[in-house]
Amino acid sequence: MTATRPLPRGLIVAAIAVAGAMALFHDRIWDGFGPTSLRPDDPRTVALGREIYWRECAACHGANLEGQPNWRQRLANGRLPAPPHDETGHTWHHPDVQLFELTKYGPAALAGGGYESDMPAYEDTLQDDEIIAVLFYIKSRWAKPVRDRHDALNSRSAQ
Secondary structure: OOOOOOOOHHHHHHHHHHHHHHHHHHHHHHOOOOOOOOOOOOHHHHHHHHHHHHHHOHHHHOOOOOOOOOOOOOOOOOOOOOOOOOOOOOHHHOOHHHHHHHHHHOHHHHHOOOOOOOOOOOOOOOOHHHHHHHHHHHHHOOOHHHHHHHHHHHHHHOO
């Protein structure tokens, strides 16, 4: 039987520090997630969301959140082009929780009935905190009146 050596104290301390930092970041983002919870005034989370958006979303939804041309008209394959996430699109017409679920599970899973979409589900690609950070970033790009309307929508949907 081989004897095991205890882990070095420095490794244990580093692991605890990393776990603590992750928990703090998680709590800061998730704190109060619900009505009017996407806070575009959180610069660190918005910056993280921008980075993830550029890596995962911009190819289809555009560098400036402008979406693909003719996004309301079905393509030859029956699917819709990627919609804009700026104020000209309909993203801000959906409550936070629905935006999160659409991103995590994909529109096909939520629509059901064999609905087909080019939008993938991100549940195996992004952590929940990363999805929320992207949504923070998107909302940070909307004008205050649009953000206010979105907040009001969230309040109504929570009742």
